[in-house]
Amino acid sequence: MAWDPAAKFGQLLQDEEFALHEGALCIAAHGCPDMDFEAEVAQLGELAERCDGSSRDRMLHSLFGELGFHGNRVDYYDPRNSFLNEVMRRRTGIPISLAVLAIAIGRRIGYHFEGIGLPGHFLIRDRDEPDAFIDVFAGGAILDAQGCEELFHQITGGDKGFHPAFLAPVDHVSIMERMLGNLRSIYAQSKDYANLEWVLELRTMCPTVPAGEVKQLGMINMERGRFDEAARRFDELAQFAEDDDEEQLRRLATLARARMN
Template sequence: MSDETLPAFRDYLARDEGPALLEGALLIAEAFQPHVDRAACHAALDELARELAPGLPPGDAGDAAGTARALAAYLHDVAGFSGNAVDYYDARNSFIDQVLRRRTGIPISLALVYMEAGRRCGLPLHGVGFPGHFLVRLEAHPPVLVDPFAGAVLDEEGLQVLLRQALGAAARLEPGHLQPAAPREMLFRMLTNLKHIYLRQSDLPHALACSHRLLALAPGAVPEYRDRGLIQRELGLAAEALADLQHYLAHAPRDVHVETLERTVRELEGQLRRFN
């Protein structure tokens, strides 16, 4: 596949004001679909905010938990946004236009809906890259956490349950688990999810498009060079694969698979010598 939207994604990342999350999510959706109606997405979020606002407690009430409950109750119970547990690995769950249209998704894409609808109502919301499950954080003292997949406000016990599901029975909740995620971190996680989905489907061209964007977002993400190199090798892009795998081995010499990767590098070098 030709990757015509990659330059636009790179231009977006280079903006002085930093990446706006919704814009990045739309660019990701456009990379894998023939048409994304941006105006319809903005209109849908505006309409959600108009419907949400009357049910929120007054801003001076100091009721953060009540605000979070109202947010979740409207978006989950009334508007019908819920997690797609039946077909979790459908790529459409990661595309913001499809999530808005179908009203279902995975935790991080639903979190974006919560954040964008809430932001339009003046709510200070951030994403949280919680282990194994993306959450929404309403800034308050203390902050309140919402699970957009289930449409539920989480207390400490609920957070601990999620943590143990992800990390095992010995895991203990720490402040670092609840830190806000920057837009670049959210976009990186979205693209990582998509890459795994496409690899699961053996859709290597789309997986490669994800890898290109992951490295545009985070050029220092050394493991991504390995992954992109191996994808390119399978696609017959020997020169590109060789460059990525050499870069990876130079920066991650302790990889447990180093011997296998070095053998792959030698094979690619041999291929290129034969072609030249």
């Protein structure tokens, strides 16, 4: 029986501690429709078996040295950098996808890594060594808090203030939102509405995504001729909107229904 990656993604979000790699593979399955979920999970297991688990540093050396995983600095905005199956196949990705990979492999060999949502970047840390931050995009380089602050200023150009809260662990749903947010930016920039549609559909399953993205999805639904979906979304938003916004959303819902005929 064919599996439904969107339905599975929604189910995963009900559990705060869902397996990150499963959520990431649900995202990847939308961009790679022929992906075999179980085969990709097995591939993670094979990679874990090839990593030296005797210490954290040796595991990182195995992953980013011997196995050759590295940050994609040449084509950073290639959407394949966000698809975990493609990251495993091509041995390259962006900070957050490499972080999900390292978290998944670490868990298989006894390390509990947490995601650190540094603005403009993404790090991990070992729960047992909370003062050591790992830059997976830079080959597993180890940073202290001062090093993270310097990295932040380097990324942002030094014109934004750093806050220690930037180094707090982020929950799994937030990691999924951010992965999807990267894809949303890529597909919106390229006006790839077919892919932007599924990205927004998954993003709007996440509980903290703003209502504006639901409206954006409704507009994309209309652009792609899915007028019934658009009308439903506008009606749902209108129930909780302020007066002026409600009127606009009702008009959009009416317009969508009119175009169904």
